[in-house]
Amino acid sequence: MxxxxxxxxxxxxxxxxxxxxxxxxxxxxxxxxxxxxxxxxxxxxxxxxxxxxxxxxxxxxxxxxxxxxxxxxxESELEYSLACPQLLRAHLGRQVVAASKETLEVVADVAKLITSDLVVTGSMGEPQNWENALTDIKSYRFSFLVQSSMSSIRGCKGVSSHSGSPVPGGAAHKNSEDESVDIKDVDILLSEVVVILG
Structure with missing residues (x-):
């Protein structure tokens, strides 16, 4: 009215x-x-x-x-409409970057594990007993020095001994720990370790 x-x-x-x-x-x-x-x-x-x-x-x-x-x-609705796409893109961008980083990290870790498994299993054959291999590596230098010195002594005295024994003619030392070390196997094992570490 x-x-x-x-x-x-x-x-x-x-x-x-x-x-x-x-x-x-x-x-x-x-x-x-x-x-x-x-x-x-x-x-x-x-x-x-x-x-x-x-x-x-x-x-x-x-x-x-x-x-x-x-x-x-x-005006508020317009500002919200204009801000939503920017916030959405920013949010999705951060999520995508974070997910990509996590995925790349997981892929890198898996690749390292696969590479290690292939190197250990593929180059050495069956998986090795690392405790025994470490014992062989630690005793390798001592066994090599002993056998080298004993071979020179045997050459000088002309005494025959058991093959691979660090003591000339020592039958009692046949079952010793150093006698059980195979020098060729240790050399192969060391070369494989160098390849892995290299």
């Missing part, structure tokens, strides 16, 4: 409602801003005139607040 404002000259003033072409949102006349009050609003003196003006200004203020709230809501 349109309110009528009486001016001091006795004429009735009807507030002007803008049409739909004047509205930014394309809404109907009831949702548009009301026209500003008449220029002689401060000259009104009667209580009824002031009451009408206050009612009109209150309506205009409420309508303005509603429009402002609508614009702020649309």
């Amino acid at each position: 349109t309110s009528v404002i009486k001016t001091r000259n006795g004429r009735n003033h009807i507030p002007y409602d803008r049409n739909s072409s004047d509205s930014n949102s394309g809404s109907n006349n009831e949702e548009d801003h009301l026209a500003p009050p008449p220029p002689d609003v401060n000259s009104w003196t009667t209580v009824d005139e002031i009451h009408v003006v206050l009612t009109y200004l209150t309506t205009q203020d409420a309508h303005t607040d509603s429009k402002l709230y609508t614009l702020l809501l649309k």
Whole structure:
């Protein structure tokens, strides 16, 4: 319902409602801003005139607040719509990078394990007993020195001994720990270890 404002000259003033072409949102006349009050609003003196003006200004203020709230809501929705793709891309980017790093680390670890397994099993045949191999490697230098020195002594004295025994003619030492070491096997094992470590 349109309110009528009486001016001091006795004429009735009807507030002007803008049409739909004047509205930014394309809404109907009831949702548009009301026209500003008449220029002689401060000259009104009667209580009824002031009451009408206050009612009109209150309506205009409420309508303005509603429009402002609508614009702020649309601005917030627009900012959210613009920010969502950026946040999504950034989030997916971090996840993809993290997943790629984890995958590459796992692949590298698996590759190392496969390589080690292939080197140990493929080049040496059956999996080795590393405790016995380590014992052989530790005793290799001692056995080599003993056998070298004993062979020179045997060559000088002409004494025959058991093959591979560090002591000349020592049948009692036939089952000793050093006698059980095969020098050729130790040489092969050392060369394989050098290949692995290299």
